[in-house]
Amino acid sequence: MTTFADLGLSPKVLNAVEAAGYTIPTPIQAGAIPHALQRKDVLGIAQTGTGKTASFVLPMLTLLEQGRARARMPRTLILEPTRELAAQVEENFVKYGKNHRLNVALLIGGVSFDDQLRKLERGADVLIATPGRLLDHFERGKLLLSAVDILVIDEADRMLDMGFIPDIERICKLIPFTRQTLFFSATMPPEITKLTEQFLHSPVRIEVAKAATTAKTVEQKLVKSGKKDWEKRAVLRDLIRAEDEGLKNAIIFCNRKKDVSELFRSLVKHDFDAGALHGDMDQRARTTMLASFKDGKLKLLVASDVAARGLDIPDVSHVFNFDVPIHSEDYVHRIGRTGRAGRSGKAFTLVTPADTKYLASIEKLIGEDIIWHDGDLSTLPVSTEPDEAPRRGRGRGKPEPKRRPRNEGRERERPQSEIDIIAAAERAKEAEVQPVEEQPIVRTAEKPQKAAIKADNEQRRARVPHTEPRRDHRRDRDDMGSAPVGFGDEIPAFMLIDTKV
DNA sequence: AAAAAAG
Incomplete structure (x- = not known):
């Protein structure tokens, strides 16, 4: 030898x-x-x-x-x-x-x-x-x-x-x-x-011998979902909760950076222990986020394909494909993040009716059909969050046409995700130096009482202003000329007259 | 239908 x-x-x-x-x-x-x-x-x-x-x-x-x-x-x-x-x-x-x-x-x-x-x-x-x-x-x-x-x-x-x-x-x-x-x-x-x-x-x-296209130790499943983002988010939440027992840590892949941000925001809002990683993020946030995930301080990492290949993140128990990857090789790389070194891993892929074409090419590439996860998903509560009440029990596959779920628009109106991602990175950083008791992170499995959820959200929101100056700075620059600057709150009334016709 | 990397 x-x-x-x-x-x-x-x-x-x-x-x-x-x-x-x-x-x-x-x-x-x-x-x-x-x-x-x-x-x-x-x-x-x-x-x-x-x-x-x-x-x-x-x-x-x-x-x-x-x-x-x-x-x-x-x-x-x-x-x-x-x-x-x-x-x-x-x-x-x-x-x-x-x-x-x-x-x-x-x-x-x-x-x-x-x-x-x-x-x-x-x-x-x-x-x-x-x-x-x-x-x-x-x-x-x-x-x-x-x-x-x-x-x-x-x-x-x-x-x-x-x-x-x-x-x-x-x-x-x-x-x-x-x-x-x-x-x-x-x-x-x-x-x-x-x-x-x-x-x-x-x-x-x-x-070196090409590794079998997909590791034998990875259990792969497909999960049906409606095609709307909010439907997919609900399915994912249910899935994560259902898997919680064996879920040590997971990477959740999205096809687009925008969706990484949105999903990350949504998961945090629903009290999951989540972070985000994509290429448009501030380098400091990228580094901190990856380090916390590697150290096990962060349970869920929502990521673009930056994280699909090469990154040395040992022993991820689960991979969730929030989107079916467009290029079939990416599927192999993504699920290759789990089941490493002979350990067992699970890979779930959310599939909407629009994804069948890409799914077919993935199955062709790996030379097998991936089985559908029948699970108990249908019997799980769709959602327990008040802002999502309108669609409770209405059947996830068929939302009423032309009616946007209330929270979708609301999520869009919020400032872009970057500040939250930096905030989360800072949260993770703080967690390094503070005793766990002082930094309660709600674990995925726990279903905290409503009061606790509220308190936690308040706490998170309170941290966001810390990073606000950076962004405001940029926005102020962009907005210059369209608003009077330099008066603070004491803007003379005549300057507030709208000059648009 | 994308992401990544130089701003």
């Missing part, structure tokens, strides 16, 4: 790997590490969850033990498609590089340039970046790529999906021809093959 000690890694690296509790490398690690150490180009075809990250981090650490970085001239560069993945790779360098004194710089969007510039100035041994911010720094002349000795391109097929390939080509051309390239992709569509032919030099190809 091959162990890490057989792969040729340096003692410092081996020590850190052992300290992390690993002795046996995964197939992609065993395959890639020896070649990477011999400075060969590597083409690794592997899904996430195969130990792919360590397969480039470990040999890089060993190789980096020789030499030093100069200011603005990073020695190695790792390209990642999303900010979260980039941050995750950085964590790996911290974990396995604990015996090294390396400068690691993370260049991602959504955060200030200043810290990043300082790190570049100091000389980065390892630069981990998303393409946009990297090119931004490059164009400002703050970064030279002529000393990059090792280039890693991770999740290449996802970069393709995201339209990054032109950026990747451009970056590849800025890096010396003599570099070593480690290239990873889960699949090999023609565009990716072309890219490898262009930028890799007689690479060693390592392909």
